[in-house]
Amino acid sequence: MDFFRSQEVARRKTGRLIVLFVAAVMVIIVLAYVVVAGVLIAAGAYHGNGRSTDWTDLSDPLLLVAIGAGTLLLVGGGSFFKLIQLRNGGGAAVAEGVGGRLVNTSTTDFxxxxxxxxxxxxxxxxxxxxxxxxxxxxxxxxxxxxxxxxxxxxxxxxxxxxxxxxxxxxxxxxxxxxxxHILNGDMRLNIRLIGILHGILVIGLLGQILLRAGVYGGGGSRRSSRNKGSATAVILGIGAGLAVVGFAGTFFGNWIKAAVSRQREFLADASAxxxxxxxxxxxxxxxxxxxxxxxxxxxxxxxxxxxxxxxxxxxxxxxxxxxxxxxxxxxxxxxxDPSWDGRFVESRPVRHGDAAEKIDLSRSATAGHPPGRGVEMVLGAAAVESLVRRIGNPAPVHVEYAKELLAAIPPALASAAREPFGSQAVVVGLLTSDDAEVRAAQGACLLRLGEPGVREEWERLLPTVRSLEGRLRLPVLEAAIPALGAMSPTQYERFRALVVEFCRADKRLDLFEWCLQRIVLGGLDLKFGRAPRRAVHYYALARLGPECEQLLSVLARVGTRSPEDARRAFASAADVLGAELSFLPADQCELRRLDEAVGRLARTAPRLKRELVRACETCIAADRRITAEEAELLRAVVVVLGCPMPPVLPGEVIEADPRTA
Structure with a gap:
């Protein structure tokens, strides 16, 4: 699967969805007009321009405009309201709407x-x-x-x-x-589909409301009973008609969903x-x-x-x-399975005692996958690979490596990362300085900003965190994110301030601290409404030359041994973009500027992000190896760009995509 092409396809499908939606609304307007005009004619309440009442007399431009405007307002308003509701609630709103219960990250239920x-x-x-x-x-x-x-x-x-x-x-x-579905853009399309089609269904809901109003309308004086009966008949007629139109809306809604979604299921099966x-x-x-x-x-x-x-x-x-x-x-x-014999399989609940299903509840990964085994067997075949081609395309070796990483995390950290206080302590523990004076200042920050339980966990876990292997830092952070996401908005604000203060304690921001903030706080800021979603704003890199220079200059200087090597790596990356870029001096390669640059680059179209990732790949592939610092920086950059990249395997040799040559 080509991740970047899939994003473009999903964008085009959104356009197709809008076209189908507009077509459905036009048909609904016509049906609503026929229903309302027909009911008014039947009730004797409609006489077009003095002409006699006739079932064929349905041509009143003013009535058509009024009904069209009302339908557009109703459908558009319903869709807009639902989209705003979904935008605020996100995937959680969908899950809870169909009866989902958030699973506690620290559960021990099998x-x-x-x-x-x-x-x-x-x-x-x-x-x-x-x-x-x-x-x-x-x-x-x-x-x-x-x-x-x-x-x-x-x-x-x-x-x-x-x-x-x-x-x-x-x-x-x-x-x-x-x-x-998450990786290829289907998920965003699907949630938009819910919001857009909700407006079509509102017509039917209005019809049901009018039917109830007509049936349960109150009495009144005898003198007004005749007029009231006529009005009730009109309300009932329009309500019944709009209910039928709503049925047509449901028809169109299901047709649109089938037209947009059906083929994507085959593709998702193949990707799985x-x-x-x-x-x-x-x-x-x-x-x-x-x-x-x-x-x-x-x-x-x-x-x-x-x-x-x-x-x-x-x-x-x-x-x-x-x-x-x-x-x-x-x-x-x-x-x-082309050789399938046509027989289905009878299922039964899986029990904890089943040999194939045994798991270690104290770990984040399953038993039966010894660390390193499986990964080492296939590393030779997968040693040289383009990072661009693996974006959105994880392979079995990455699944095995993920199991190894999770199984290698010390049990105390694995358990703590699933707890509200423990997850915060793990993050600030990774930011804790080796310098005693700075560490004391960070401890004071915890007393001022952190909750008591966080400080206790920090003190308990700090020795384990400080002895953690470098390759496990990112997996530990990623494992902690679900528990961090379960915080209240107030708790998150305190935690966020704590992370920022820990990074500032030594008066400087190092590369790992920047990467941690982008990986951990970037997604949580979005979840808690502190950062807006980044819409596509740039369709060419011509206006982003300074940002490209900043990104590639920093990346070229990380992991290389000499300024000459860094300059060569930068030049190779600039060639990929086909732009005249200047290699920035070291004193201009600031993480603050990098943060601003990557933030703007994140608003580029998918095809431009492909070129940016290729340029980054070419930069780090200059020596055909990737260091831990390069891996962490690249991971943070692609997270901000919204490009899911599987982990780089230990000792892996990296070569640039041959298409960049």
């Missing part, structure tokens, strides 16, 4: 812990923030979904049936499918197989859906709005079954 472990592994392997996980406790069907406007705001939801009835490999296949290199996992999940009496059905009444977001067909009755957003499960299985 089913929940296994689910969290799989999601955590997939996130670290794909280079995305670890998303909150919701469990749909009341849903026995086997299903899952991902929702959110961006990877930084994504949530993953799984039904109770899916969490209990799928094996670990099958669950991994389903979660990989959902991560494909590529991600895990285990076709039997996702195929097994689909076979269990086919063989289970509840299939993938979602009983929650709000499921109709989000039916296109689920892994399997959530609705099996009405128009949603006719205009399904998902291909038949048989077709999906045969694309993955």
């Amino acid at each position: 089913v929940e812990r296994r689910l969290l472990n799989v999601v955590e592994e997939m996130a670290i392997a794909s280079g995305t923030p670890v998303p909150p996980v919701y469990l749909l406790d009341e849903e026995s069907g086997i299903n899952a979904f991902a929702a959110g406007f961006s990877p930084a705001e994504a949530v993953v939801g799984v039904t109770r049936g899916g969490a209990e009835r799928l094996s670990r490999d099958e669950l991994q296949g389903v979660i990989a499918h959902e991560f494909s 197989v590529q991600f895990t290199r285990n076709p039997s996992g996702i195929a097994g999940a689909l076979k269990k859906i086919g063989g289970f009496v509840g299939h993938a059905r979602i009983a929650n009444p709000n499921a109709a709005q989000a039916s296109h977001m689920f892994f399997g067909r959530a609705l099996t009755t009405g128009l949603s079954a006719i205009f399904s957003t998902h291909p038949p499960v048989e077709d999906r299985i045969r694309r993955i």
Whole structure:
């Protein structure tokens, strides 16, 4: 899968969605006009320009304009309101709307812990923030979904049936499918689809309101009963007509969802197989859906709005079954497993005692995957690879490496990272200075800004944090993000101030501190409303020369041994962009300026981000190796750019994409 092309395709599909939406609204306006004019004619209340009442007399421009304006206002207002509601609530609003419960990151329940472990592994392997996980406790069907406007705001939801009835490999296949939707832009399109189509459904809701008003309208005096009866008949007629129009709106809504979503499910299935290199996992999940009496059905009444977001067909009755957003499960299985014999699999709840499902509840990764094994076997074949091609394209080796990293985290840190106070202590622990005087100042910051529980955890965990391997710093940070995201807005403001003060304690900002702020605070600022979503603003790099110079100059100076080597690396990267760029002197390579530069570069179109990542890749590939500092800086940069990059493997040799030569 080409990540950057997928982003462009998703943007084009949004345009297609708007075109279909406008077409549907035009048809609804015509239907609403026919209904209202017809009811008024039938009631004898409409006489067009003095002409006699006639069923063929439906041509009144003023009435058409009035109904058209009213319909546009109603539909547009409904869509706008829903989009604002979703924008404020994000993926969590969708998950809670269909009955999801946020899974506590410190849970020791077997089913929940296994689910969290799989999601955590997939996130670290794909280079995305670890998303909150919701469990749909009341849903026995086997299903899952991902929702959110961006990877930084994504949530993953799984039904109770899916969490209990799928094996670990099958669950991994389903979660990989959902991560494909996160990575290729489908998730943002899907959540916009909910908001846009909500406006169409408002017409039907108005019809139902008018019907109730007509039926339950009050009495009055006898003198007015005749007039009131006539008005009631009009209200009932218009209400019934708009209810029919609402049915047509539902028809169009399901048709649009099917037109936009159906083919993307095949692509997500294929991406999941590529991600895990285990076709039997996702195929097994689909076979269990086919063989289970509840299939993938979602009983929650709000499921109709989000039916296109689920892994399997959530609705099996009405128009949603006719205009399904998902291909038949048989077709999906045969694309993955051409030799399938047509038999479905009967499922049963997975128990903790099952040999293949045993997990260590004190760890973030499953047992049965010894550190290093599996990764070392395939490193030779995957040693030389383009970083650009792996953006949005994690491989099985990255999943295995993610398991290794998570299993290597000391148990005390792994447990603390899942707790509200512990996760904060882990982050500030990684920022704690080796200098005794600076460390004392940081401790004073904790007394002033931190909650008492955070200071206690900081003191307890500090020896373990300071002895942590360098390669584990980013995985620990990423594992802590879900618990940090569960803070209240007030708690987050205090935590954020604490992080900033810890970084300022030594009067300087080093590279790791900048990277940590971008990786941890960047996504949380978005979640807590401190930072706006970055819309595309630049479609050419011509106006961003100084920003490109700043980024590439800093990157060239990190990990190289001499100014000459840095200059050569910069020149190679500048050639990729095809621009006349100047290599900045060391005193101008400030992290403050880098922060501003990367922030502006994050507002470029996907095709430009591809070139930027290629330039960064060429810069660090100058010596065909990547240092820990380069890896952390590159990770922070691509996080800000919104480009999910799988982890760089230990000792990996990096070569620039040959297309940049």
